Amino acid sequence: AQSVTQPDIHITVSEGASLELRCNYSYGATPYLFWYVQSPGQGLQLLLKYFSGDTLVQGIKGFEAEFKRSQSSFNLRKPSVHWSDAAEYFCAVGAPGGGNKLTFGTGTQLKVEL
Amino acid sequence: DVKVTQSSRYLVKRTGEKVFLECVQDMDHENMFWYRQDPGLGLRLIYFSYDVKMKEKGDIPEGYSVSREKKERFSLILESASTNQTSMYLCASSLSSRGPGYTFGSGTRLTVV
Numbered sequence: 383a384q385s386v387t388q389p390d391i392h393i394t395v396s397e398g399a400s401l402e403l404r405c406n407y408s409y410g411a412t413p414y415l416f417w418y419v420q421s422p423g424q425g426l427q428l429l430l431k432y433f434s435g436d437t438l439v440q441g442i443k444g445f446e447a448e449f450k451r452s453q454s455s456f457n458l459r460k461p462s463v464h465w466s467d468a469a470e471y472f473c474a475v476g477a478p479g480g481g482n483k484l485t486f487g488t489g490t491q492l493k494v495e496l
Numbered sequence: 497d498v499k500v501t502q503s504s505r506y507l508v509k510r511t512g513e514k515v516f517l518e519c520v521q522d523m524d525h526e527n528m529f530w531y532r533q534d535p536g537l538g539l540r541l542i543y544f545s546y547d548v549k550m551k552e553k554g555d556i557p558e559g560y561s562v563s564r565e566k567k568e569r570f571s572l573i574l575e576s577a578s579t580n581q582t583s584m585y586l587c588a589s590s591l592s593s594r595g596p597g598y599t600f601g602s603g604t605r606l607t608v609v
Binding site: 424428488 | 500527529536546554588590597
């Protein structure tokens with residue numbers, strides 16, 4: 383079965399600084415990988431996804447993520463954070479051929495200091 | 497845009513009550529899911545459904561059941577609510593042909609007292 387680890391529970395960055403949120407997965411082959419964002423009191427919104435091909439994936443709101451097979455990682459990055467990016471971020475993994483189920487990490491809470 | 501609508505944003509129920517959480521999607525998605533979200537635990541899959549009248553257990557099905565009588569509606573049922581079922585419940589749907597990649601509802605925050 384697949385699993386996801388987000389090692390950072392909380393991260394604080396200054397507005398305008400760069401951001402990297404870590405995600406490590408466990409799966410025997412190349413999985414489907416996702417990043418979602420959740421604003422307070424809301425459901426989750428898809429930021430980006432990786433199925434195959436180019437390992438650098440562009441998403442919405444200026445986010446990108448890079449799939450690194452050798453490190454079993456799919457880290458989320460943004461070059462310059464805005465105060466409105468404060469939210470909780472979830473990494474998720476799905477198994478190709480395993481139906482449409484996703485397994486989520488425990489989330490990283492991002493705080494942005496003005 | 498696909499919309500996934502959860503009927504209640506907030507619910508307060510008493511221990512032992514039977515509770516129904518409703519989820520409706522409007523884009524003909526085959527797949528529907530119920531997760532619960534708790535601080536520090538992330539999202540955990542309760543039940544899911546790939547088609548009408550079919551259901552499969554997720555990782556934490558105990559104390560829950562589901563119903564899918566129509567393609568657009570997926571109901572989560574707490575047969576006898578308990579305080580440890582106080583949580584945020586999230587419904588999601590997806591289209592099989594596009595692979596996994598959910599659209600989520602806004603969630604129902606359930607408090608069992």
